Amino acid sequence: MTRILSKRRLSEEVYRVEVEAPLVARERRAGQFVIVQADDDFAERIPLTIADADPERGAITLVFQTVGASTHALAAKEVGDPITLLGPLGNPTHIERFGKAVCVGGGIGLAPLHPIVKALKEAGNEVVVIAGARTAELLIMQEELKSIADELIVATDDGSAGRKALVTEPLKEICASDRPPDIVVAIGPPIMMKFCAEATRPFGVKTLVSLNTIMIDGTGMCGGCRVSVGGETKFVCVDGPEFDGHLVDWDGMMSRLRSYRKQEEEAHHRCHLDLAAALASETSAAERLAKGAL
Amino acid sequence: MSGASKEGLERQAREALGRIAAIRSEGRELSPRDRLALPVQDMPCQVPQARAANMLEVAEGYSEAQAKVEAERCLDCKNAPCVSGCPVRVDIPGFIKKIREGDYVGATRAIKRTNLLPSICGRVCPQESQCQANCTVGKSLKSIDAAVQIGRLERWVADNERACGACDLPDVGNSSGKRVAVVGSGPAGLTTAIDLRREGHEVVVYEAFQKTGGVMVYGIPEFRLPKSLVAIESNLLAEMGVLYQLNFLVGRTRKLRSLLAEDGFDAVFIGAGAGLPKFMEMPGENLVGVFSANEYLTRSNLMKAYDRDRAATPIYPSRRVAVLGGGNVAMDSARMALRLGAEEVRVLYRRTREEMPARSEEVGHAMEEGIIFDFLTSPTRVIGDKDGRAEALEILSYALGEPDASGRRSPVAIKGSERVVPFDTVIVAIGNESNPLLSRTTPDLKVDKRGHILVDGAQKTSIDRVYAGGDIVLGAATVILAMGEGRRAAAAINELLG
Numbered sequence A: 001m002t003r004i005l006s007k008r009r010l011s012e013e014v015y016r017v018e019v020e021a022p023l024v025a026r027e028r029r030a031g032q033f034v035i036v037q038a039d040d041d042f043a044e045r046i047p048l049t050i051a052d053a054d055p056e057r058g059a060i061t062l063v064f065q066t067v068g069a070s071t072h073a074l075a076a077k078e079v080g081d082p083i084t085l086l087g088p089l090g091n092p093t094h095i096e097r098f099g100k101a102v103c104v105g106g107g108i109g110l111a112p113l114h115p116i117v118k119a120l121k122e123a124g125n126e127v128v129v130i131a132g133a134r135t136a137e138l139l140i141m142q143e144e145l146k147s148i149a150d151e152l153i154v155a156t157d158d159g160s161a162g163r164k165a166l167v168t169e170p171l172k173e174i175c176a177s178d179r180p181p182d183i184v185v186a187i188g189p190p191i192m193m194k195f196c197a198e199a200t201r202p203f204g205v206k207t208l209v210s211l212n213t214i215m216i217d218g219t220g221m222c223g224g225c226r227v228s229v230g231g232e233t234k235f236v237c238v239d240g241p242e243f244d245g246h247l248v249d250w251d252g253m254m255s256r257l258r259s260y261r262k263q264e265e266e267a268h269h270r271c272h273l274d275l276a277a278a279l280a281s282e283t284s285a286a287e288r289l290a291k292g293a294l
Numbered sequence B: 001m002s003g004a005s006k007e008g009l010e011r012q013a014r015e016a017l018g019r020i021a022a023i024r025s026e027g028r029e030l031s032p033r034d035r036l037a038l039p040v041q042d043m044p045c046q047v048p049q050a051r052a053a054n055m056l057e058v059a060e061g062y063s064e065a066q067a068k069v070e071a072e073r074c075l076d077c078k079n080a081p082c083v084s085g086c087p088v089r090v091d092i093p094g095f096i097k098k099i100r101e102g103d104y105v106g107a108t109r110a111i112k113r114t115n116l117l118p119s120i121c122g123r124v125c126p127q128e129s130q131c132q133a134n135c136t137v138g139k140s141l142k143s144i145d146a147a148v149q150i151g152r153l154e155r156w157v158a159d160n161e162r163a164c165g166a167c168d169l170p171d172v173g174n175s176s177g178k179r180v181a182v183v184g185s186g187p188a189g190l191t192t193a194i195d196l197r198r199e200g201h202e203v204v205v206y207e208a209f210q211k212t213g214g215v216m217v218y219g220i221p222e223f224r225l226p227k228s229l230v231a232i233e234s235n236l237l238a239e240m241g242v243l244y245q246l247n248f249l250v251g252r253t254r255k256l257r258s259l260l261a262e263d264g265f266d267a268v269f270i271g272a273g274a275g276l277p278k279f280m281e282m283p284g285e286n287l288v289g290v291f292s293a294n295e296y297l298t299r300s301n302l303m304k305a306y307d308r309d310r311a312a313t314p315i316y317p318s319r320r321v322a323v324l325g326g327g328n329v330a331m332d333s334a335r336m337a338l339r340l341g342a343e344e345v346r347v348l349y350r351r352t353r354e355e356m357p358a359r360s361e362e363v364g365h366a367m368e369e370g371i372i373f374d375f376l377t378s379p380t381r382v383i384g385d386k387d388g389r390a391e392a393l394e395i396l397s398y399a400l401g402e403p404d405a406s407g408r409r410s411p412v413a414i415k416g417s418e419r420v421v422p423f424d425t426v427i428v429a430i431g432n433e434s435n436p437l438l439s440r441t442t443p444d445l446k447v448d449k450r451g452h453i454l455v456d457g458a459q460k461t462s463i464d465r466v467y468a469g470g471d472i473v474l475g476a477a478t479v480i481l482a483m484g485e486g487r488r489a490a491a492a493i494n495e496l497l498g
């Protein structure tokens, strides 16, 4: 059990929290994640990447998007509140001096990308970051990334910031240029990672992706995080989370992520109703309404 | 196995006690013949229809009268063949005699000299292949089911002790100034911790999960082993001064080496348990709706997904469930699926009931609850719908062939017997590989080719001052074997630090 040290809302759906975790802050490397639980008894275990760490203060930073019941429960926590946390988990990113690295981050994926960009830069690479999001509001970590990267290319779906384009466009351009990347790292929604891998495939540029499968224990016990890579079953929590994007069975992975969609929607709905009920001053009436609506 | 009502069983036990008292009032002791004539005491159980819809414990436990009668069935054999069948050599005739004498505290003490978790072993040991396998009474009556019900008695003694609040803690020796780290809080880790603490060492148990107990909390379901019991046993350790560090993954949160080199531990015991689930390696196994038993059971046990109103962890909505395998894990998955609302649950097993490794009591219970067994069948692939969800299994029939090297008759596929059977959920329960985490993060820790940690006769690993035991050494074993290894390791560590 540890507690929340600070909390900031980065956008409508994105939160940045600092959590007290001295050992994790000391041991973690770029690319690793933690499993958090809102409470010990009934909460779900959800994986979140370590976006930053401060070993001196014994704190790690998590950046997450509220997509369902568990991330909402986390967002509802305040400074000082207890949470359960296990980590650091997964294999650290393999960092070396590759030469030119292109790091592509989509939406919330920009948070886990940040420590990798930092580590690649520290290892002496030239680092180009491509930051993408649906709209300007969802572009996070821009200051941090700008201060580290040699170049920051911004692309939004609606053109509200940077280019009006998908991240795969600038990625293809760089691959086709006379100075193609030696390595590409892509983190974001599975569909984005899939198309980044497709974009680099014809150029033969090695492309690392960080998979966000469903997880339970995160320690190599349950097999829930399995994914087919190069025709072999791999376990993301102990064999990953990073894999060669050209070998991942993306369609299989994406359909596994949808396993619980129906229940998740119900749970999400329920938590919104609970929230609405709590906010309403005539709680009893609202609660009745909420319960009835289930 | 079961069938008679609780009241019926109680009446029968009281009648038997009457007969025993009558014999004694004549001034003579029961003869072996009298003892063999006493009825085997059945376990009172929730009725199958009711229990298939709840999570409460299926077996309700003996009454005092039943325990007394069952204790009278023991012949107190000189050579005690039962004891040699028990991996930790519980003094079986000794504790049973104490029950007869009405000295229940003495009975607990007799058991706890070698077995520290009797309320758990009494429930989950495969007695029919261990202590009860060799029992003279069973042999005389020519039925393994007629053996003295040692496990049930052990459970009763422990439950009775708890009910009386008479638990006395093992003595903790004077502080030795030495520190030992225990990795994992399953039965291996917990037993090691107790034996180390008795010698006055400081013991810190590191556990990756948010709860202690290992498979006893995340694998074995509530209806077979109540989690409150495991919590009580774990708390007992805390009362003895054992320290728990939960949510701590040795190898990641801290390297094994650092525990010895920097954190001041004098020795380490690894009881990390089994690891990654095995799959059949058949096409379609990564489709939605296909689970490892570990995932399925963890969701429903540790994360309490069955408590739909309170738990945040979702459980897959299943109607037709296929469970692949024939061990305890398969039985638990099948019975759990039923309790979570599945309409039809079938266990697919390649051999026949005789070869099933599951405890026979559990197989019986599963059958009573309506689980269907398809023996001599095994799937060849999972068939999915357009959304990647499992919708059917292709199944093949088998026949038993010649006995192989292990003496088991191996199944041979019958050509042309393929058929497609609809299932929306497939639970794979065919065993585990070993967890690779510690060996990958501790390069000089030697493992065999299947990843199990190699140890010597005293449970010592390839690294000095590091010991290991339980499933991480044995592969999937049993609670009592894990405990036995833990005790052996603790003895070696105590000697090392002594």
Ligand SMILES: Cc1cc2nc3c(=O)[nH]c(=O)nc-3n(C[C@H](O)[C@H](O)[C@H](O)COP(=O)(O)OP(=O)(O)OC[C@H]3O[C@@H](n4cnc5c(N)ncnc54)[C@H](O)[C@@H]3O)c2cc1C
Residues within 6 Å of the ligand: A033, A044, A045, A046, A047, A048, A049, A050, A063, A064, A065, A066, A067, A068, A069, A070, A071, A072, A108, A111, A112, A211, A212, A213, A214, A215, A216, A241, A256, A257, A258, A259, A260, A264, A265, A268
């Ligand atoms: C290694 C790893 C690192 C991650 N890092 C981050 C991060 O830094 N920031 C962030 O916002 N998100 C991250 N995620 C994703 C995050 O774990 C999920 O968004 C979260 O679990 C959703 O939970 P929920 O109950 O709020 O939503 P739900 O309603 O449960 O689900 C919404 C979506 O999340 C997926 N999901 C559900 N449960 C899990 C689970 N246990 N694990 C993974 N995905 C799940 C669902 O398939 C669905 O697509 C990471 C995932 C992994 C595997």
Ligand SMILES: Cc1cc2nc3c(=O)[nH]c(=O)nc-3n(C[C@H](O)[C@H](O)[C@H](O)COP(=O)(O)OP(=O)(O)OC[C@H]3O[C@@H](n4cnc5c(N)ncnc54)[C@H](O)[C@@H]3O)c2cc1C
Residues within 6 Å of the ligand: B124, B125, B126, B183, B184, B185, B186, B187, B188, B189, B206, B207, B208, B209, B213, B214, B215, B216, B219, B220, B221, B248, B249, B250, B251, B271, B272, B273, B274, B297, B328, B329, B332, B359, B435, B437, B438, B469, B470, B471, B472, B476, B477, B478, B479, B480, B482
């Ligand atoms: C569903 C099921 C039913 C079973 N039924 C029976 C039965 O009826 N009878 C019977 O005798 N046996 C049964 N077994 C087998 C029995 O449970 C195991 O043999 C026994 O629990 C093994 O004990 P252990 O202490 O070695 O490991 P485990 O019980 O597996 O405990 C290991 C613990 O270590 C923790 N851990 C692992 N790695 C680390 C790390 N690096 N750092 C910190 N913590 C770590 C794990 O989280 C876990 O809590 C069953 C098993 C299962 C899965």
Ligand code: SF4
Residues within 6 Å of the ligand: B085, B086, B087, B088, B089, B090, B092, B115, B121, B122, B125, B127, B130, B131, B132, B150, B151, B154, B480
């Ligand atoms: S510990 Fe298990 S095997 Fe030993 S006597 Fe008790 S029930 Fe039998």
Ligand code: SF4
Residues within 6 Å of the ligand: B073, B074, B075, B076, B077, B080, B081, B082, B083, B092, B093, B134, B135, B136, B137, B148, B150
């Ligand atoms: S073998 Fe059976 S009858 Fe003999 S001492 Fe053991 S339990 Fe009693």
Ligand code: FES
Residues within 6 Å of the ligand: A214, A215, A216, A217, A218, A219, A220, A221, A222, A223, A224, A225, A226, A235, A236, A237, A238
């Ligand atoms: S999350 Fe359970 S094995 Fe990876």
